[in-house]
Amino acid sequence: SAARNAYHVCLHRLKSRLGDENAVVRTREGYRLGNDVRVDLWEIDRALGPLRTSEPPDARRVAALRELHDRLRASRPPKFEAWEWFEQTERHLRELRCEVAQTLAKHALEDGRTQDALALCHEMIAYDSCDEPAREIAIRAFLASGDRAAALRHFRQYRDVLMSELQCEPSDALAALVGATS
The missing domain is CATH 1.25.40 (Serine Threonine Protein Phosphatase 5, Tetratricopeptide repeat)
Structure with missing residues (x-):
């Protein structure tokens, strides 16, 4: 079929361009990359x-x-x-x-x-x-x-992002870390 021929032409061109006939090898199951291909x-x-x-x-x-x-x-x-x-x-x-x-x-x-x-x-x-x-x-x-001020700003900014995107609050553990209340 035309598709099979086109595939074989592409495969041949790939091997030629790579300069390695073993870059793609035929197996019983089809094709696979060669052993030396990274x-x-x-x-x-x-x-x-x-x-x-x-x-x-x-x-x-x-x-x-x-x-x-x-x-x-x-x-x-x-x-x-x-x-x-x-x-x-x-x-x-x-x-x-x-x-x-x-x-x-x-x-x-x-x-x-x-x-x-x-x-x-x-x-x-x-x-x-x-x-x-x-x-x-x-x-x-x-x-x-x-x-601490930067930590609080970062926490508040994160809280705003969560509320805006997911309608939820940061974890209690994170709020406790900065001394904020959820």
């Missing part, structure tokens, strides 16, 4: 797996998380925005980036690097303004740096 998204998912623990991160883990965070922050070509099929992948990348940023922000706060923690929180909040763990880390960073 897929950065799969590598990121695999690398993040062992880094997901409830234990405080050691220096090696922090370095690995920073490297992953930098990879996840890399900008994609503008043409990707026009690809509707890429939206789910982009969302997955942003959520992974926020997950890594949250771990790094907690670590920065525990290390007393409040500005680093706040920078990471701002990144998470820019993606999801209702991200309560990010808001909590930011409030704790403001409090740790001695700026």
Whole structure:
């Protein structure tokens, strides 16, 4: 059929452009990527797996998380925005980036690097303004740096966002953290 021929032509062109006949291989079930093909998204998912623990991160883990965070922050070509099929992948990348940023922000706060923690929180909040763990880390960073007024402003701004978008209040634990009443 014409569709099958078009597919084989595209596959041939792909292999020619890549300069690797084994980039895509035929199997009994159909086609798959060759053994030497690297897929950065799969590598990121695999690398993040062992880094997901409830234990405080050691220096090696922090370095690995920073490297992953930098990879996840890399900008994609503008043409990707026009690809509707890429939206789910982009969302997955942003959520992974926020997950890594949250771990790094907690670590920065525990290390007393409040500005680093706040920078990471701002990144998470820019993606999801209702991200309560990010808001909590930011409030704790403001409090740790001695700026209770900024912590209260941040809490109130978060409360307004929640009310506007979800018609709900911040958790009682977060309100208690800043001494506010829900």
